[in-house]
Amino acid sequence: MLNSPFISVPEILSHHDMPKFGAFTSTIQTQNFSSHKLPFCSKLKTQSLFAAYPLKSSPFRRDNGELRANRRKEGSTTVRSQLAQDLERTVEMDGGGRRMDSKKEFDAIVIGSGIGGLVAATQLAVKGARVLVLEKYVIPGGSSGFYQRDGYTFDVGSSVMFGFSDKGNLNLITQALEAVGCRMQVIPDPTTVHFHLPNNLSVRVHREYDKFIEELTSKFPHEKEGIIKFYSECWKIFNSLNSLELKSLEEPLYLFGQFFQKPLECLTLAYYLPQNAGDIARKYIKDPQLLSFIDAECFIVSTVNALQTPMINASMVLCDRHYGGINYPVGGVGGIAKSLAEGLVNQGSEILYKANVTGIIVEQGKAIGVRLSNGKEFFAKTIISNATRWDTFGKLLKGEALPKEEQNFQNVYVKAPSFLSIHMGVKAEVLPPDTDCHHFVLESDWTRLEEPYGSIFLSMPTILDSSLAPEGRHILHIFTTSSIEDWEGISTEEYEAKKQLVADKIISRLENKLFPGLRSSIDFMEVGTPKTHRRYLARVEGTYGPMPRSIPKGLLGMPFNTTGIDGLYCVGDSCFPGQGVIAVAFSGVMCAHRVAADIGLEKKSPILDAMLLGLLGWFRTLA
Ligand SMILES: NC(=O)c1ccc[n+]([C@@H]2O[C@H](COP(=O)([O-])OP(=O)(O)OC[C@H]3O[C@@H](n4cnc5c(N)ncnc54)[C@H](O)[C@@H]3O)[C@@H](O)[C@H]2O)c1
Numbered sequence: 001m002l003n004s005p006f007i008s009v010p011e012i013l014s015h016h017d018m019p020k021f022g023a024f025t026s027t028i029q030t031q032n033f034s035s036h037k038l039p040f041c042s043k044l045k046t047q048s049l050f051a052a053y054p055l056k057s058s059p060f061r062r063d064n065g066e067l068r069a070n071r072r073k074e075g076s077t078t079v080r081s082q083l084a085q086d087l088e089r090t091v092e093m094d095g096g097g098r099r100m101d102s103k104k105e106f107d108a109i110v111i112g113s114g115i116g117g118l119v120a121a122t123q124l125a126v127k128g129a130r131v132l133v134l135e136k137y138v139i140p141g142g143s144s145g146f147y148q149r150d151g152y153t154f155d156v157g158s159s160v161m162f163g164f165s166d167k168g169n170l171n172l173i174t175q176a177l178e179a180v181g182c183r184m185q186v187i188p189d190p191t192t193v194h195f196h197l198p199n200n201l202s203v204r205v206h207r208e209y210d211k212f213i214e215e216l217t218s219k220f221p222h223e224k225e226g227i228i229k230f231y232s233e234c235w236k237i238f239n240s241l242n243s244l245e246l247k248s249l250e251e252p253l254y255l256f257g258q259f260f261q262k263p264l265e266c267l268t269l270a271y272y273l274p275q276n277a278g279d280i281a282r283k284y285i286k287d288p289q290l291l292s293f294i295d296a297e298c299f300i301v302s303t304v305n306a307l308q309t310p311m312i313n314a315s316m317v318l319c320d321r322h323y324g325g326i327n328y329p330v331g332g333v334g335g336i337a338k339s340l341a342e343g344l345v346n347q348g349s350e351i352l353y354k355a356n357v358t359g360i361i362v363e364q365g366k367a368i369g370v371r372l373s374n375g376k377e378f379f380a381k382t383i384i385s386n387a388t389r390w391d392t393f394g395k396l397l398k399g400e401a402l403p404k405e406e407q408n409f410q411n412v413y414v415k416a417p418s419f420l421s422i423h424m425g426v427k428a429e430v431l432p433p434d435t436d437c438h439h440f441v442l443e444s445d446w447t448r449l450e451e452p453y454g455s456i457f458l459s460m461p462t463i464l465d466s467s468l469a470p471e472g473r474h475i476l477h478i479f480t481t482s483s484i485e486d487w488e489g490i491s492t493e494e495y496e497a498k499k500q501l502v503a504d505k506i507i508s509r510l511e512n513k514l515f516p517g518l519r520s521s522i523d524f525m526e527v528g529t530p531k532t533h534r535r536y537l538a539r540v541e542g543t544y545g546p547m548p549r550s551i552p553k554g555l556l557g558m559p560f561n562t563t564g565i566d567g568l569y570c571v572g573d574s575c576f577p578g579q580g581v582i583a584v585a586f587s588g589v590m591c592a593h594r595v596a597a598d599i600g601l602e603k604k605s606p607i608l609d610a611m612l613l614g615l616l617g618w619f620r621t622l623a
């Protein structure tokens with residue numbers, strides 16, 4: 001297998017996806033679904049997600065060489081959203097020359113359909129807004145998308161799903177789906193992650209908190225008290241978070257309302273907002289190896305060590321994994337975005353694929369529309385960018401001076417490296433019985449934790465959902481940090497050879513540590529590099545997300561959703577609270593609330609707005 005030519009994700013996507021998703025090949029497509037009740041989401045309860053994607057039931061059809069949306073029939077009547085009809089009418093009105101497609105205004109245009117963008121869009125749609133999502137790629141989801149090869153269904157990004165339980169206030173993925181009437185079947189993961197660390201330290205993070213603490217204290221009995229105190233402090237924060245109704249922290253009526261109803265909890269959160277997990281761990285723990293373990297715990301959350309990881313974010317994930325637990329959606333992570341996109345359309349809003357936004361149109365200092373690579377223009381009261389802040393302000397806002405809030409963001413945060421990913425199908429026999437689904441491997445040297453190719457993340461979602469692979473096979477999704485500079489300025493042959501070399505080394509490491517015989521069990525493999533991720537996720541340098549330039553003041557410096565440009569909002573992992581699917585879902589909820597207030601769908605107080613936004617802006621300069 002290793003001698004077979006490695007094919008990069010871009011090549012694979014273009015060769016395989018396009019025929020499979022043959023219906024997605026026009027420049028602009030419109031999903032014109034009626035708003036009847038959730039056909040796809042309800043199917044998910046009993047079927048594999050991807051059964052919902054067969055070509056026959058594609059939402060598109062060819063019509064005189066043009067792609068058109070299939071119309072879903074209710075009884076004998078064709079029902080289509082008013083919005084879709086408006087759009088199509090404006091396209092018909094095009095008379096050559098510049099295609100001013102839309103004098104019609106949307107309430108919001110969302111650039112990008114990552115989980116952040118989709119949550120913002122769906123939350124706005126259920127509040128009654130007319131939303132248009134413009135996605136560059138052929139399916140929704142961005143880093144939380146999927147692709148299929150040779151009978152395997154691969155998650156593009158992480159398979160570790162927080163916020164997907166049925167309890168509390170922090171199950172934001174469940175809530176986002178429910179808002180549009182969707183519910184997905186999930187499979188509880190008994191172990192969040194199995195750490196394989198230097199000095200043969202092996203720690204399994206069990207779903208049951210007591211079992212995890214018991215395992216960790218058995219490795220560090222002299223630190224039992226410190227362990228309990230550190231994780232208990234995380235619980236204090238988690239419980240405060242979990243008691244709040246989560247909406248926009250940039251909206252004063254809500255924020256002051258929460259302070260009034262839950263003063264202790266809000267003050268607790270305000271107290272921890274500027275703090276990092278590493279400092280708090282050091283209050284209780286002295287053993288350097290245990291502190292390094294806490295670094296590894298945080299690295300998974302933030303791609304940086306504990307001293308650089310905001311305590312609120314660390315607490316969120318270190319507790320949710322025991323509270324709601326990690327739950328994997330049947331059919332794969334891609335089903336979340338697919339369901340949200342369908343829910344959005346069912347609410348009468350729109351999503352267009354292969355719609356590459358190349359510019360945000362600003363008039364008299366206000367963002368009023370967007371321009372696509374094919375020259376089309378769309379207009380809205382508000383523009384929400386789910387592209388990273390670097391892409392939004394560096395590429396989409398040409399000719400605009402960088403607002404000072406963005407300068408501040410770029411001073412405090414840098415682009416985290418990208419990653420190298422290996423998607424692999426293997427013979428099932430190579431995995432020992434009772435293998436856990438997620439592993440983190442750093443064999444011998446703690447100092448390599450944050451180095452490129454130092455730590456290995458491994459997810460095997462077929463341990464939980466065997467429908468993702470052909471019978472007798474498992475999926476291995478392996479990823480490790482890697483920078484784009486490593487992959488630039490080399491010939492195609494060198495690029496291919498380098499992919500093979502790097503993959504080879506990682507396979508050897510996994511063979512030594514976990515799965516003897518792995519190499520000979522490989523049935524399918526492809527390697528994605530930072531260039532792949534830059535191209536297919538439309539993220540500058542393929543970055544994993546923002547990471548602090550030095551020691552941050554917790555979350556204090558992380559911008560929320562409003563920007564220095566009137567009418568322009570950002571959503572996604574370069575907004576508060578940062579990287580992670582549940583984190584960007586929260587960013588989507590916050591963004592939708594702030595936008596809804598600004599377009600009159602929620603209460604607002606302009607005077608309090610000005611005061612709070614000014615205050616938050618000032619706080620950020622302290623970071
Ligand atoms: N391997 C991984 O696990 C991995 C990798 C990267 C990011 N992540 C995580 O994924 C999440 C990111 O979610 P997110 O919501 O911020 O965004 P995202 O990056 O997942 O999605 C953004 C979407 O916007 C689209 N887009 C970008 N620019 C566009 C343009 N100009 N025109 C049209 N569409 C455009 C992209 O195609 C993509 O679909 C975070 O949790 C992050 O930490 C995970």
Ligand SMILES: CC(C)=CCC/C(C)=C/C=C/C(C)=C/C=C/C(C)=C/C=C/C=C(C)/C=C/C=C(C)/C=C/C=C(\C)CCC=C(C)C
Pocket residue numbers: 158159160162193241244246249258266267269270273300301302312313314316317438439440457458459577578579580581582583586619
């Ligand atoms: C506003 C002011 C000044 C004061 C107000 C005080 C107040 C009320 C504050 C409120 C704050 C709130 C509500 C904060 C909310 C924070 C939240 C919801 C944070 C959520 C963070 C979630 C994170 C960081 C999730 C990260 C998950 C990640 C990165 C998962 C991915 C995992 C991998 C990629 C690893 C895969 C692992 C293996 C081993 C394969």
